[in-house]
Amino acid sequence: MIELPTHPLAHYAGDLLAWTCASAAAWWQHRRWPAQAQSLARRTEPGYFMALALGALAGAWIVGTLALAPRGFVPSHSIAGALAGAITGVELWKWRHGVTGSTGGAFVLPICTGIAVGRLGCLFSGLPDMTFGTPTALPWSVDLGDGVPRHPVQLYEGLAMALFAMAYLRARNRHAHWAQAHAFHAMVIVYAAQRFVWEFLKPYPPLVGPFNLFHLLCGGLIAYGIIWWRRDHARESAA
Known part of the structure; x- marks a missing residue:
């Protein structure tokens, strides 16, 4: 078991660092493939980004808070909820504007x-933080302050998305079609699938059988990614 130093404020430091690194990644991607950002700018307007931001904010806090509802009203936010909310806001905006x-x-x-x-x-x-894993006897288990060896589910998820990012960059540099036309749908599917698996290693209360709120949400995200990918592919073929 690996003992880790912890502090509640680390969550906010992590959020700040995440936003900084994500902004740097966006800047690098824009410099590396400027046509991608230019295409987005031609097809959208400020309302698109408003819908994205408001959807992400609402989804993050609604889902995060509902996930902890059985333990009482505890305002919280969720990455999965933010992604689902942003997708909902953007897809509604696109439908309204014919994009x-x-x-x-x-x-x-x-x-x-x-x-x-x-x-x-x-x-x-x-x-x-309430994102800790369930107890395990695995040698890489972590002690978060209570002496209980737990799955480092946060690292599982972070590593999974880092590996996908590496695969995406490799495919994009090789001009793979999926990385140019369907990368977002691929990312949503991979994110939701790996998150679905890790949810079995978290202590959230089940809602339907063995599945908790995040299982259901991730199932919906997987369905979205597959359906929208197939729909766009069919539209490309018809064109």
């Missing part, structure tokens, strides 16, 4: 970077 096709490619690397870095803040904030 078709994926517009999320420019956000893939920043989102992956933000999650990978931000989960470190969750880990080092310890038990008050």
